[in-house]
Amino acid sequence: MARRISVVTAVHAPSAAYLQDAYKSLEMQELPAGWEWHWSIREDGTGEEVAPYVPNDVRVTFRQGRGGGPGVTRTMALAEAHGDYVKVLDADDQLTPGALARDIAVLDANPDVGWTTSRVLDLLPDGSTAGFDQDPDDGPVERGAVLEHWEANNFRAQVHPATLCVRRDLLLALGGWMALPASEDTGLLLALNAVSRGWFIRDSGLLYRKWPGQMTSQASHSNAAELEARMSVIAARAHTLTDFDWTIPLHG
Known part of the structure; x- marks a missing residue:
């Protein structure tokens, strides 16, 4: 039986039209044997x-559910994501050729590495x-x-959470994405780094679309009171995990 990498996408109506571009970027991926x-x-x-x-493709599963924001939506999508590794792909972004193969190669070759990120354009x-x-080395x-x-x-992190690829068991152990209205992916990234080594892939792995409707460009994303609260919770979680000194087991 083939090994699987699961790609997880949260989508809402304003970004739905970009799903076709995301799908084309997935179709272009050449995976290891x-x-x-x-x-x-x-x-x-x-x-x-x-x-x-x-897309009408047997490799694609689509589900709906009550709204909860991108973090809740991605975490719920894990119910259909059974691969060894889970790759994030926002609905309005695109993978570059070879992105999935590079993630797989790093995680397969380094059992002490729990997650990867890559360069963004x-x-x-x-x-x-x-x-x-x-970008780091x-x-x-x-x-x-x-x-x-x-x-x-x-x-601001030196690596981009929108490029994350993570071992599924580690992602589940941390509870998926943080239940925040935004920055939920940064919160997960910092939690992952608190308990495991990561890996930065210098090759570009993602085209990060800039457009007026993206959530990070909305005024609410920069609301000072909410931003302070989000950053406080994210930092507290990461520091607590660090203090607990948890670490992932080696993967054979």
């Missing part, structure tokens, strides 16, 4: 706007791309390094 992908798409809500954009409205000039991200950088750089 003996591997397959499955795409678990879950709508944050129960409307009728998203379903017409879901912003996909601008005119179709051009722009990179980040402060290719290779291991030691425990605690992301939290240290995040706290020293105004709550």
Whole structure:
């Protein structure tokens, strides 16, 4: 039986039209021998706007449910994600060629590594791309390094949570994504780094779409009181996990 990497996507009506581009980027992935992908798409809500954009493919599962935000929606999507590894793909983003194969290669070769992230290119409205000039070196991200950088750089991590690929058992042990209205992926990233080493892949793994409707561009995302509360909870969780000194077992 083939091993599986599960791709998890939370979607709501404004981003549904971009699902086709995300699907095309999945179809382009060439996986190592003996591997397959499955795409678990879950709508944050129960409307009728998203379903017409879901690809008709046996490798794709689509479910709906009451709204709870992206973190709750992704966590619920884990019910359909049974692969060894879970890869995040936001509905409005696209994987670059080879992204899944690189994630698999790192996690298979390094049993002490719990998760990977990769370089991101912003996909601008005119179709051009722009990179980040402060990416870390290719290779291991030691425990605690992301939290240290995040706290020293105004709550900005040196690696991007939208590129995350993680061992499914580790993701479940941490409870999935944080139940926050935003920054839930950053909260998960810091929790993962508190209990396990990660790996940064210097090759670009994601086209991160910039468009007016994306959630991070909304005024509510930057509300000062909510932002302070989110960052406080994220930091407290990461520090508590660090103090507990939990660590993942080696994977054979």
